[in-house]
Amino acid sequence: MQQVEPGNVAWVLMCTILVLLMTIPGLALFYAGMVRKKNVLAIMMQSFMLCAVMTVLWMIVGYSLVFTNGNAFIGDFSRVFLQGLAANWDKPFTLAAGTPYATQTTIPESVFLMFQMSFAIITPAVVTGSCADRMKFSALLLFFTMWSILVYAPLAHWVWAPTGWLAKMGIADFAGGTVVEINCGVTGLICALMLGKRLGYGQENMAPWNLSYAVIGASLLWVGWMGFNSGGAMGANGRAGMAVLVTQIAAAAATLSWIFVEWALRGKPSVLGAISGAVAGLVAITPAAGFVLPGPALAIGLAAGFVCFWTATSLKSALGYDDSLDAFGVHGIAGMIGTLATGWFAFGPLSATLAAPGGVALLKVQAVGVLATVVYCAAMSWVLLKITDMVVGLRVTREEEREGLDIVLHGEQLF
DSSP, rough: OOOHHHHHHHHHHHHHHHHHIIIIIHHHHHHTTSGGGHHHHHHHHHHHHHHHHHHIIIIIIIIIHHHHHOOOOOOOOOOOOGGGGGGTTOOOOOOOSSSOOEESSSSSSHHHHHHHHHHHHOOOOOOHTTTTTOOOOOHHHHHHHHIIIIIIIIHHHHHSSSSSSHHHHHHHOSOOOOIIHHHHHHHHHHHHHHHHTTTTTTTTTHHHHHHHHHHHHHHHHHHHHHHHHHGGGGGGSHHHHHHHHHHHHHHHHHHHHHHHHHHHHHSSSSHHHHHHHHHHHHHHTTTTTOOOOOOHHHHHHHHHHHHHHIIIIIHHHHOOOOOOTTTTIIIHHHHHHHHHHHHOHHHHGGSSSSSOSHHHHHHHHHHHHHHHHHHHHHHHHHHHHHHHHTOOOOOOOHHHHOOHHHHHHHHOOOO
């Protein structure tokens, strides 16, 4: 009979803490350093409040919709308010119990659901970078409440619940290339397009207020990502160790790739470029972390740094959209790169079932996953933003935007 393994419990709990660290304070500081001074508190408040809102939603209904058996598209309501958790609170948890896809673990369900909660928290927080400086706080809370239930939950079920349709196809997404990265990137792009450009975009100076904050935030993201990308191993084992190693390699490779391209084209390597490159590499290796070896990780990181430099600068400029802090240009694009690259580079023996060998067959499945994620997230985000606009309105007034969201929305400001 499967037993709870204390070492595995400790490892997954540590990974959970690291992922929470990525949102508060990591992402909060990262974004705060890149907006203008009059909007610093507002963007930090968004990360902080989404942590609270998503926690409660996950407890009430999110976990049930994602990880109960349900059908191929969504879970059911059998675990709302986490009912039934007390029955086997100290026993090892079996995912998809009672189905042919049952997957045993050596950790209690409370540890599993808490680790997954941390992903449900950080995903919408990343999206806020695309709508920075101009979205109403009430609109943000309403939109992401609906989005968590109607976009994040179904997509996470498709990919991570053994009964989900993409999971049955054999998609290889270890830590969220589709569920987190492409999802938040595409949602961010739709938000940016529907909100419109910031006042003065392209004419006024919108340089980051305090890049030192952004560097501290990026550093916390880099460290926290080790837990983000390795906790999915569900234990302190060789797969977790490989995930940590390839995460470090990809992040370093993308940092160098972005910086040297920027240096060659613009004459100077920027601090903003270095931290943006690191995040691009971390994003790109996310779906691959439990499936690839160090060599492919290096290639994935180099590609992500180069491509995301282009999408966050040249492509955004050419198309004219205002993705304020590049959630789409970095997270969305790097997520696509990593998800597709996993299809080609996946090393079968890293999978607990010896499945997911790289090649054309898996690449096709990955492409289906990318396309389904893009289409579903874009369509549903557009619908939910329309509903939000009708109910409370999406954007602050021109006068409020010029004054700054800190004082207008929260009655506080930095001096």
